[in-house]
Amino acid sequence: MENNVVSLGRKLEHDGLCFFVSCDFPAVCTAQKAPSASVGRLYTDKHEWVEVSNENVATVGISHYAQEALGDVVFAQLPSIGTEIKQHDEVGALESVKAASELYSPVSGKVVEVNTEVENAPALINKACYTQGWLFKVLLSNSDELKSLMDEDSYSKFLKSDAH
DSSP states (O other), X not given: OOSEEEETTEEEEOOSXXXXXXXXTTTEEEEEEOOOTTTXXXXXXXXXXXXXXXXXXXXXXXXXXXXXXXXXXXXXXXXOTTOEEOTTOEXXXXXXXXXXXXXXXXXXXXXXXXXXXXXXXXXXXXXXXXXXXXXXXXXXXXXXXXXXXXXXXXXXXXHHSSOX
């Protein structure tokens, strides 16, 4: 299958994950490619992602696949700032109109920031899971754990397998 979409007679580039289209009326649309997941983003088999900054702080969220499977997210229970968490710990929950899902930490460390915008408007997870819809940030205590996570290519293959 080709990685593009045709909209109103125009071909829009699509990277296989997601793209954004904004429209002004009357029907003038522009497309913006989603930020590439290949820029250091790593994934778990439970569909959380993590991206580490230079300060050893990891931003955590759920993947496009996960938010799509959940449907419209209506509630986000996130860990408290200051909480010490371990890799694979259940640290919160997301509820949608279709289901509730536990949230697991992809890394160990101390929660240093929580996305209060997501707590107030959980739909941000569906609208921009890799940008505005991030969930929390962790000061890493064991960066070796990152080796157990999947890069974009491995995660893409995982999604195509029956393992998830």
